[in-house]
Amino acid sequence: MSNRFAQLAFTPAVQEHQRLHGSDRAYRRMADGSEAADPIGRDEAAFIAQRDSFYLATVSETGWPYIQHRGGPRGFLKVLGEHTLGFADLRGNRQYITRGNLDHDGRVALFLMDYTHQARLKILGRARVVEAADDPATLAALTVDGYPGRPERALLIDVEGHNWNCSQHIPQLLPRDGVEEALVSLHDRIADLERENAELRQRLPQPQ
Known part of the structure; x- marks a missing residue:
């Protein structure tokens, strides 16, 4: 956290709650420094x-x-x-x-x-x-x-x-276009494997 953000966000009321809940020492130094x-x-x-x-x-x-x-x-x-x-x-x-x-x-x-x-x-x-x-x-x-x-x-x-x-x-959510692109690629790969599998089956000796 930057100094300036802390200076703006840590109002007196906020700082009082930090003191009451024991986090004031961790955050105190963040409000020190330049106000630029x-x-x-x-x-x-x-x-x-x-x-x-x-x-x-x-x-x-x-x-x-x-x-x-x-x-x-x-x-x-x-x-x-x-x-x-x-x-x-x-x-x-x-x-x-x-x-x-x-x-x-x-x-x-x-x-x-x-x-x-x-x-x-x-x-x-x-x-x-x-x-x-x-x-x-x-x-x-x-x-x-x-x-x-x-x-x-x-x-x-x-x-x-x-x-x-x-x-x-933060929930990890994936963009729809990325998911759709991955699904299309997966679908194409499955289709290729199914065709390859069918060709291999045709080469097998047929049962008498």
């Missing part, structure tokens, strides 16, 4: 580039948290710099809950999952909305060519902190 924002390193950038979905949390003006799933082609969430992420916000059900929440509070949390390899990355940051009419070039740069959907705006996220979680309790 965490850079997006090579490992984080590679992980982000492979994701085809993530969960985005915002906070409403009445204080309720809201989590939304965002999906797209692999790599649609782009690393734009050492501290910046961005993606094109496509038109959905037109409820605009996330969009409205960001007018009130730009703080966001991203939860990126890799179920195949049982890995996850949490990101805390501040989102900036760029409407299409205000900066069409930025939106165009984040739009994935050929992907269906109407991009309405760009969301830029200034990363404050990030944290890799352990793999404990």
Whole structure:
């Protein structure tokens, strides 16, 4: 866990519970150090580039948290710099809950999952909305060519902190396309073996 993520996540109430349950010593040093924002390193950038979905949390003006799933082609969430992420916000059900929440509070949390390899990355940051009419070039740069959907705006996220979680309790799920490809290969191999077996049977002496 990075220092900055711990500084943001370990509020006084959290630290009190750590003290009560005996984990304060293990976590205390994580909150020490510089308050500079965490850079997006090579490992984080590679992980982000492979994701085809993530969960985005915002906070409403009445204080309720809201989590939304965002999906797209692999790599649609782009690393734009050492501290910046961005993606094109496509038109959905037109409820605009996330969009409205960001007018009130730009703080966001991203939860990126890799179920195949049982890995996850949490990101805390501040989102900036760029409407299409205000900066069409930025939106165009984040739009994935050929992907269906109407991009309405760009969301830029200034990363404050990030944290890799352990793999404990993450279910190992395999992508459907990978499973289907493996099944097709297995089916073809079985068909080849059945043909070979039939040919060998024909060569055997026939019973009198």
